[in-house]
Amino acid sequence: MSGPLDELRARLAEGADLRRAAGVLGWEQRVTMPPRGTDARADQLATLGRIAHERFVDDEIGRLLDAAEPLVESLPFDSDDRSLVRVTRRDWEKARRVPTALREEMTREGARGHHAWVEARRANDFPSFLPYLRRNVELKRRYVECFEWSDSPYTPLLDDYEPGMLTTEVREVFAVLRPALTEIVASAPEVDASFLQGDFSPEDQRAFAERVVATLGFEGGAWRLDPTAHPFCTSFTNRDVRLTTRYHPDDLESVWSTLHEAGHGLYAHGIADSLLRTPLDTAPSLGVNESQSRTWENLVGRSRPFWEHWFEPLQETFPALRVVELDDFVRAINRAEPGLIRVDADETTYSLHIILRFELEQELLEGTVALEDLPEVWNARMKEFLGVDVPSDSDGVLQDVHWSGGGFGYFPTYALGNVISLQFWRVVRQALPDLDDQLAAGDALPLSDWLRDNLYSLGRKLTPKETIERLTGAPEIDPEPYLAYLRDKQAALVA
Amino acid sequence: MSGPLDELRARLAEGADLRRAAGVLGWEQRVTMPPRGTDARADQLATLGRIAHERFVDDEIGRLLDAAEPLVESLPFDSDDRSLVRVTRRDWEKARRVPTALREEMTREGARGHHAWVEARRANDFPSFLPYLRRNVELKRRYVECFEWSDSPYTPLLDDYEPGMLTTEVREVFAVLRPALTEIVASAPEVDASFLQGDFSPEDQRAFAERVVATLGFEGGAWRLDPTAHPFCTSFTNRDVRLTTRYHPDDLESVWSTLHEAGHGLYAHGIADSLLRTPLDTAPSLGVNESQSRTWENLVGRSRPFWEHWFEPLQETFPALRVVELDDFVRAINRAEPGLIRVDADETTYSLHIILRFELEQELLEGTVALEDLPEVWNARMKEFLGVDVPSDSDGVLQDVHWSGGGFGYFPTYALGNVISLQFWRVVRQALPDLDDQLAAGDALPLSDWLRDNLYSLGRKLTPKETIERLTGAPEIDPEPYLAYLRDKQAALVA
Numbered sequence: 005m006s007g008p009l010d011e012l013r014a015r016l017a018e019g020a021d022l023r024r025a026a027g028v029l030g031w032e033q034r035v036t037m038p039p040r041g042t043d044a045r046a047d048q049l050a051t052l053g054r055i056a057h058e059r060f061v062d063d064e065i066g067r068l069l070d071a072a073e074p075l076v077e078s079l080p081f082d083s084d085d086r087s088l089v090r091v092t093r094r095d096w097e098k099a100r101r102v103p104t105a106l107r108e109e110m111t112r113e114g115a116r117g118h119h120a121w122v123e124a125r126r127a128n129d130f131p132s133f134l135p136y137l138r139r140n141v142e143l144k145r146r147y148v149e150c151f152e153w154s155d156s157p158y159t160p161l162l163d164d165y166e167p168g169m170l171t172t173e174v175r176e177v178f179a180v181l182r183p184a185l186t187e188i189v190a191s192a193p194e195v196d197a198s199f200l201q202g203d204f205s206p207e208d209q210r211a212f213a214e215r216v217v218a219t220l221g222f223e224g225g226a227w228r229l230d231p232t233a234h235p236f237c238t239s240f241t242n243r244d245v246r247l248t249t250r251y252h253p254d255d256l257e258s259v260w261s262t263l264h265e266a267g268h269g270l271y272a273h274g275i276a277d278s279l280l281r282t283p284l285d286t287a288p289s290l291g292v293n294e295s296q297s298r299t300w301e302n303l304v305g306r307s308r309p310f311w312e313h314w315f316e317p318l319q320e321t322f323p324a325l326r327v328v329e330l331d332d333f334v335r336a337i338n339r340a341e342p343g344l345i346r347v348d349a350d351e352t353t354y355s356l357h358i359i360l361r362f363e364l365e366q367e368l369l370e371g372t373v374a375l376e377d378l379p380e381v382w383n384a385r386m387k388e389f390l391g392v393d394v395p396s397d398s399d400g401v402l403q404d405v406h407w408s409g410g411g412f413g414y415f416p417t418y419a420l421g422n423v424i425s426l427q428f429w430r431v432v433r434q435a436l437p438d439l440d441d442q443l444a445a446g447d448a449l450p451l452s453d454w455l456r457d458n459l460y461s462l463g464r465k466l467t468p469k470e471t472i473e474r475l476t477g478a479p480e481i482d483p484e485p486y487l488a489y490l491r492d493k494q495a496a497l498v499a
Numbered sequence: 500m501s502g503p504l505d506e507l508r509a510r511l512a513e514g515a516d517l518r519r520a521a522g523v524l525g526w527e528q529r530v531t532m533p534p535r536g537t538d539a540r541a542d543q544l545a546t547l548g549r550i551a552h553e554r555f556v557d558d559e560i561g562r563l564l565d566a567a568e569p570l571v572e573s574l575p576f577d578s579d580d581r582s583l584v585r586v587t588r589r590d591w592e593k594a595r596r597v598p599t600a601l602r603e604e605m606t607r608e609g610a611r612g613h614h615a616w617v618e619a620r621r622a623n624d625f626p627s628f629l630p631y632l633r634r635n636v637e638l639k640r641r642y643v644e645c646f647e648w649s650d651s652p653y654t655p656l657l658d659d660y661e662p663g664m665l666t667t668e669v670r671e672v673f674a675v676l677r678p679a680l681t682e683i684v685a686s687a688p689e690v691d692a693s694f695l696q697g698d699f700s701p702e703d704q705r706a707f708a709e710r711v712v713a714t715l716g717f718e719g720g721a722w723r724l725d726p727t728a729h730p731f732c733t734s735f736t737n738r739d740v741r742l743t744t745r746y747h748p749d750d751l752e753s754v755w756s757t758l759h760e761a762g763h764g765l766y767a768h769g770i771a772d773s774l775l776r777t778p779l780d781t782a783p784s785l786g787v788n789e790s791q792s793r794t795w796e797n798l799v800g801r802s803r804p805f806w807e808h809w810f811e812p813l814q815e816t817f818p819a820l821r822v823v824e825l826d827d828f829v830r831a832i833n834r835a836e837p838g839l840i841r842v843d844a845d846e847t848t849y850s851l852h853i854i855l856r857f858e859l860e861q862e863l864l865e866g867t868v869a870l871e872d873l874p875e876v877w878n879a880r881m882k883e884f885l886g887v888d889v890p891s892d893s894d895g896v897l898q899d900v901h902w903s904g905g906g907f908g909y910f911p912t913y914a915l916g917n918v919i920s921l922q923f924w925r926v927v928r929q930a931l932p933d934l935d936d937q938l939a940a941g942d943a944l945p946l947s948d949w950l951r952d953n954l955y956s957l958g959r960k961l962t963p964k965e966t967i968e969r970l971t972g973a974p975e976i977d978p979e980p981y982l983a984y985l986r987d988k989q990a991a992l993v994a
Contacts, residue, residue: 021546024539029523036531040721041739044519047776048735051516055550226535240543244536281542 008071009085015065016092017281022056024240031238031246035230050111057107061100069093082474084278087465092283094167101150110143114409121408128398130379133408138375140410141368148369158366161413165290166420168467171366173481174416177423178359180483185356186389188490189340192352193498197336199328206231206251212321213249213262216314220266220300221452222273229262237265237297239272241280259318260301260337267300268293270452274460287460289468290414294421295428296455302351303429303489304443304451308334313446338493342390344399351422352490356389358419361404365412426485427476428459503566504580510560511587512776517551519735526733526741530725545606552602556595564588577969579773582960587778589662596645605638609904616903623893625874628903633870635905636863643864653861656908660785661915663962666861668976669911672918673854675978680851681884683985684835687847688993692831694823701726701746701753707816708744708757711809715761715795716947717768724757732760732792734767736775754813755796755832762795763788765947769955782955784963785909789916790923791950797846798924798984799938799946803829808941833988837885839894846917847985851884853914856899860907921980922971923954 026049033045069089076086117136124133144161151160156171163169210231217229222245232248239245247269249262271287279285287293304310311318311334319325325333340352349357364381367373373381382401383394394400406414433439435454442450458475466474473479521544528540564584571581612631619628639656646655651666658664705726712724717740727743734740742764744757766782774780782788799805806813806829814820820828835847844852859876862868868876877896878889889895901909928934930949937945953970961969968974 017542018546018550021543022550025520025524025543025547028527028543029520032523032527036723036725038720038723038739040718041735044736044739044775047512048516048520048523051513052520055513055517223535225533228531228533230531240536241539244533244539280539 007075008068009075009089012065012068012072012092013088013282015059015068016088016283019056019060020281020283020285022052022059026052026056027238027240031240031248034232034234034236035246035248046115053111054108057099057104060096065092065096069096082462082465084276084282084284084465088282088284091464095283098151098163102147103150106143106146106150110140110147110410113139113143114411117408117410118405121402121405125398125402128396128402130397130402133402134375137378137407140407141375141412144369144410144412156366158369158413161365161369162416163413165414165417166468167289168469169289169291169420174362174420177481177483178362178416178419181355181419181423181487182359182389184483184487185352185490188487188494189342189353189356189390192340192494195335195339195497196332197339199325199333200336201255202322202324204251204253204256204322206253208321209251209256209258212318213251213258215317216259217247217262217266219446220448221270221456222266226273227269235261235265237268237272239269242273242275242277242285245269245272256322260305263305264297264301267297270300270455271296271460274456275463276461279463279465284463284465286464288462288464288466288471290417291420291424292468292471294417295424296459298351298421298425299429299455303425304448306334306337306351307440307443309440309443312444335497338497340490340494342392344386344392344394345403352494353390355419355422358415360385360389361415362419365415369412420481423481423483423486424472426489427472427482428455429489430485431475502570503563504570504584507560507563507567507587508583508777510554510563511583511778514551514555515776515778515780517547517554521547521551522733523735526735526743529727529729529731530741530743541610548606549603552594552599555591560587560591564591577957577960579771579777579779579960583777583779586959590778593646593658597642598645601638601641601645605635605642605905608634608638609906612903612905613900616897616900620893620897623891623897625892625897628897629870632873632902635902636870636907639864639905639907651861652864653908656860656864657911658908660909660912661963662784663964664784664786664915669857669915672976672978673857673911673914676850676914676918676982677854677884679978679982680847680985683982683989684837684848684851684885687835687989690830690834690992691827692834694820694828695831696750697817697819699746699748699751699817701748703816704746704751704753707813708746708753710812711754712742712757712761714941715943716765716951717761721768722764730756730760732763732767734764737768737770737772737780740764740767751817755800758800759792759796762792765795765950766791766955769951770958771956774958774960779959781959783957783959783961783966785912786915786919787963787966789912790919791954793846793916793920794924794950798920799943801829801832801846802935802938804935804938807939830992833992835985835989837887839881839887839889840898842898847989848885850914850917853910855880855884856910857914860910864907915976918976918978918981919967921984922967922977923950924984925980926970 029045029049029052033041037045069092072089073093076083076089079086081087113136117133117140120133120136124130145157148157148160151163153159154170158171162171162174214229217227223243226243227245227247229247229249231250233250235249237245237247247262247265249258249265251258271293275285287296308330311330315330315333319328340350342353343349346354346357360382364373364378364385368375368378379397379401386392386394386400406412432451432454435458436442436450439451442448459471462471462474469479472481524540524544524547528536532540564587567584568588571578571584574581576582608631612628612635615628615631619625640652643652643655646658648654649665653666657666657669709724712722718738721738722740722742724742724744726745728745730744732740732742742757742760744753744760746753766788770780782791803825806825810825810828814823835845837848838844841849841852855877859868859873859880863870863873874892874896881887881889881895901907927946927949930953931937931945934946937943954966957966957969964974967976
């Protein structure tokens with residue numbers, strides 16, 4: 005009655021449901037949960053994760069894959085069924101390589117490390133965090149040993165977030181980026197952005213953010229935008245997308261933070277219905293996903309055409325901006341200015357923060373930088389890369405959450421997202437010659453529709469490199485469009 | 500290393516986590532979910548329910564129970580471990596009696612029936628709902644056949660909500676209630692309550708409700724109150740309690756609706772920590788749980804002492820009430836007035852609505868009332884029980900959601916809750932001789948603490964009747980305190 009493909013789909017649908025259910029619990033924890041619910045929520049999430057994992061690594065999935073593979077091999081490479089079998093095989097083999105005991109230890113030590121980091125950062129006390137960091141690095145070394153790798157022990161970590169990407173490939177891209185970015189930043193003009201600081205009521209910011217998001221291509225009744233401490237985006241199906249943002253009362257960062265999350269959200273919203281409740285119902289990698297948050301935050305949200313439409317509504321919302329000229333506003337939101345904190349960095353300096361972390365992660369993993377020397381090395385590199393002095397570890401090596409929970413290999417995806425966004429953008433501009441006029445008329449739908457049809461709807465059927473090749477004609481990560489964009493931007497600021 | 504009791508606890512904790520996770524998904528669906536997320540949420544909830552059920556009815560649970568029973572038999576009857584094993588044995592044997600296929604069919608047909616009911620009620624079209632109702636009744640008959648019963652085929656249905664209760668016991672209680680309530684209602688004086696209708700801003704109602712709830716005994720950071728269409732209460736642990744309510748702009752019903760849900764919430768909040776993540780981390784039955792929502796809504800929330808403290812704050816919030824005397828306000832909120840709709844009924848007429856449904860449910864199950872005659876029988880009984888004419892099926896037989904999803908056996912628990920609330924209240928008043936003064940001073944904590952220590956903390960360790968016996972000294976459901984309370988109240992209205 006039902007073949008192995010149907011049985012496989014049924015099992016994977018259950019796994020997808022468990023994953024999405026955990027997503028609801030995670031969203032709810034960060035948006036609405038009363039604080040004293042924390043411990044119980046952690047138990048619930050651990051149980052959902054453990055059951056989903058147990059069911060996925062089951063031998064029966066392998067038997068179903070064996071039986072399904074001959075049935076799909078004559079289908080087109082990117083057909084739903086053949087993609088499902090291919091991607092599931094890869095996920096399943098990867099998941100089975102890691103012993104349950106190691107996986108659970110990583111989860112436990114990650115949670116401990118996270119708690120220790122919160123306290124260490126608050127108290128500016130790196131030494132108190134050091135033993136937890138050491139433990140997490142040791143576990144990552146044991147994790148790496150579960151896999152075969154050709155170029156670097158870092159590759160299996162990277163592969164968790166950027167499937168199929170080699171460390172050497174990222175190194176090559178970053179080797180081009182680093183000197184070029186340093187040069188762009190060094191020659192960046194000073195720009196007056198003082199009017200971006202002021203008194204901006206959170207309620208008004210919220211109303212403006214909701215108004216903008218509603219025009220980007222989301223269907224009605226299929227999304228919400230809520231305030232939270234650390235903005236993120238998640239979704240529970242392509243018609244239940246959750247954006248979060250934060251509203252500082254003294255700046256307008258919520259505009260770009262919201263556009264950033266909306267970019268992730270549009271990706272989730274554009275996943276083809278046929279991929280729902282499968283492992284393919286998401287983006288191919290963090291980098292490709294990030295390319296779209298960056299597209300909407302920066303390529304759209306810092307462009308002159310976008311603000312030709314939206315600057316007047318913004319001025320109406322915040323009358324203090326009425327004295328500001330559109331050109332001055334656009335210059336201010338495109339300035340480059342080195343700073344201490346990654347999450348506050350502008351789009352030009354941002355990738356330098358990432359390259360610094362990418363290098364350190366490899367060195368920590370290989371033991372060529374000792375963990376106790378990390379603050380010193382961090383501070384020296386910050387001076388070297390960005391020319392800034394680090395006044396305290398809280399604003400230095402302790403600033404990011406990632407390492408505390410064992411999240412090594414994640415950082416490079418942010419910079420890859422920047423790079424990929426421009427590779428795609430070149431294609432977009434060719435396909436949509438009237439894009440600037442459309443954005444200037446407040447019409448983001450042609451862009452949104454094109455990205456949905458050509459990128460978002462593919463989900464995770466193709467690898468990141470296959471996806472890039474599908475859109476651009478070549479699989480390489482090419483930093484040149486990104487650098488050309490930044491150079492043009494800085495030239496325009498001077499002009 | 501770990502004995503059968505530890506293994507049993509570990510498995511049950513997983514089940515509790517799945518149940519609570521489903522609770523989060525359910526709350527989120529009713530409070531914050533965008534409407535287009537509905538279908539995916541149904542899939543996710545079905546998967547969580549199926550996995551939890553499969554894991555619970557597993558043979559291994561039976562083996563662990565067999566091994567654990569000798570280990571706990573010398574412990575006190577109400578010790579956590581002995582209660583856990585006893586209650587789990589009962590749940591497990593009951594759950595295994597129902598074939599998976601029947602269970603899934605009931606879930607599916609319940610969902611279909613619910614959709615059909617929403618449409619039928621909207622269109623006042625009972626015939627369109629009839630086939631779904633018929634199907635659900637047939638499935639309930641098959642469900643009943645899975646069990647042995649002594650007095651009535653209705654007992655297995657009742658047992659799902661009121662474990663250990665016999666249909667005959669409920670009949671005896673209702674046989675006393677019905678004529679007595681009819682007499683009380685018939686002699687109830689007319690009371691002016693016109694000032695309870697007016698212009699009451701939902702924001703102000705919300706602020707008032709939050710303010711009251713915060714004084715009832717909840718710890719800070721362990722609850723929230725949100726607006727929703729159909730108020731309910733749920734919890735994800737005893738320190739994450741979710742109250743919901745609704746704010747009509749033209750009346751003050753939110754005050755009592757909120758107190759009602761707060762009563763359920765205080766029960767959840769008072770469950771002993773040692774029972775968390777077990778099947779015992781909830782109330783013993785819907786009736787016992789409802790006794791506490793009724794306690795806080797009615798015995799507290801319609802009492803003169805409570806309003807001696809809260810009427811001034813209410814008048815400050817709604818200045819239109821400044822011309823109303825406290826005595827007139829208390830009379831108005833205690834009046835008895837027959838009406839069409841159960842959920843709008845006052846505490847005196849409410850149980851008559853329930854007795855009508857309890858009788859009809861038995862007749863439908865036994866086939867002594869034909870389904871197609873239901874509207875006619877309903878309308879005749881409404882005239883007989885409450886003296887009201889039913890103008891349409893939407894406000895008659897189609898008014899309640901319960902039957903549409905197959906929820907037969909649930910209704911009587913509401914009336915039992917009323918009855919039990921007064922049995923407990925007699926004990927409370929003996930234990931807390933200064934209760935009126937405390938409430939009049941705005942201090943609900945002595946009451947709240949007493950109920951937590953003597954009732955809520957027990958969780959589901961004892962059956963409903965064992966719980967009643969624990970508090971009152973006798974296991975019977977006794978309607979006399981409830982009737983005496985209503986008679987006193989009506990006498991006070993006349994005086």
